[in-house]
Amino acid sequence: MRPAVLVLRNALGTALWLGLALLARLARLAGSLPDRAIQGLMDLWADLLAATTWRGRLLGLALLPVLVTLPGWAGPATLSVMISALWFAYVGQAWNLMAGFAGRFSLGHCLFVGLGAYLAAGLFLHHGVGPWPGLLLSVPAAAAMGALVGALGCRRGLGPVHFALITLVFVELARLAAGHLEWSGGLDGLVLPPPSQPGNAPLALRGTPALFYYVILAMAGLALALCRLLTGSATGYRWRAAREDPAAAAAAGVDVHRARISAMAVSAALTAPAGMFQAFYAGALAPDQLFSLTRSVEILLGPVVGGVGTLFGPVLGALVVSPLGDALSDLSARYLSSGGGHDLSALRPFCYGAVLAAVALLLPGGLWPWLARKLRLTPPPGAGGPP
């Protein structure tokens, strides 16, 4: 058999095997779910107390009512900026699982956003399946796709650069496929019809921006909790060991290949709901806009600026970068409409680049570890607690 065929067969086999193992795990998990949920929440609470100083707790307490009441007092522009910031916080969290904890930078996470978006919109338009039930298909599909990309990109002998390139290849394949298939609406993409009746319908995910704000706020909060549980689990320990030193991890009994594949599958699965949200919030999707390197870079900008491999970094990074980007777009649009002679639309990517360079040079660990240290929000190392 030709090597390419062999590689593909191995990858497919691994993905299939992983899927089956995951299903078995889930079935076993479902039995003990209530117990585990309570235990998990208690662990999370204990973690939160151990990981913060009283200053950090106070800041958190002060922020919570602001976030919860925001749609009540903020204008539509602020609300839209916050929705996009929280969306990037959510996706950044998912991306960070692979990049920050398992140590492989994906340039292809727009693939899983796109997959989630297309499946949600397609199922709704063609089969009348609502957004939430649609997740039952799109999340496993994204996990399988993630496992496949991971199995191919993390093979023995391949480095981080190969992985990043392979994720890019898959994005390009998805862009071509979405542009050619009738189910996905070809190059025009899919457009969801405006809601038939006014008012908020959380189950159908149609309604005012305030509804979308609360949905994405809840999703971001859940993702944060889930990531904390994952990184504190045995699986999370193996991910981090594989990131730190693959050879030493293998010597300590960690199957590095399997750890990376599982990280990619979980990261992809967690990313898919963000696509579903985007499809229903924006109401339209097109292949060129969804499957692009720019999109992937926007996804990783938040965690990289905030702090790769930290829990709060992606949230902080997204809250800084995303409003900045929106403000710049707004600025260039206003300048153009006021009769300005130059097209300033390149301002946004340019400033992204500048911010990235500044963080890489000045705060290589990211904004969050620096801020937490400066404001003493977390205890110093040695006093215990997670990263």
Place this chain on the structure above:
Amino acid sequence: MTGLLALEAVSKSFSGVRAVEDVSLSVPGSAIVAIAGPNGAGKTTLLDLIAGVHRPDAGTIRLGGTDIAGLPPHRACGLGIARTFQRPRPFPGMTIEDNVVVAALLREPEMAIARRRALEALEPLGLAAACGLPAAGLDMSGRKRLDLARALATRPRLLLLDEPLAGLSAVDHGAMIDFLRALKGRRGLSILLTERDPGVAALLTDRIVLLDHGEIVETLSVQVPA
């Protein structure tokens, strides 16, 4: 040849250079065997072959009767082979405790128990008090001890130690020898270690294999000084 570990006519070369040539040796249960020889004699390659980092070109490697030649390192570890590195390789971005928890999770899926096992492994090596600190801050002696604690936390039958005494100060050197001697009494644990100086190796064991240019020159049986 019988024993826990048995190598039979094992050879390995890297792009034409013979690193290990026709080596046969055995490690009995609950014993320490030392491989002594100068730099470049093939000591580390021999450990790498047993730990699964490389596959031998020829020969068999048996652990308790099963052929393990070419098994990947994590599988070899699962079968009970743990190792340390000549230059210790802690996970620098993780705490000292978490470094060892990763290894303990191999045998104990429950996080709370794995954590306890990790502390039990760190305690006798004098690292338990500092367990919340990042491993990156450790000095050479600390790194060597952490490497050892991590290896022991996988509950090995066979412990491979790559120059455990090299690069240590006189005090740490003595402490490490005491610790390794105490390990010898542990039931069901065999140790295969490398050391440049046969005289130093003789402090730990009476079974010393002299290796040079990838070949066994001599197998010594010496009197262990008290």
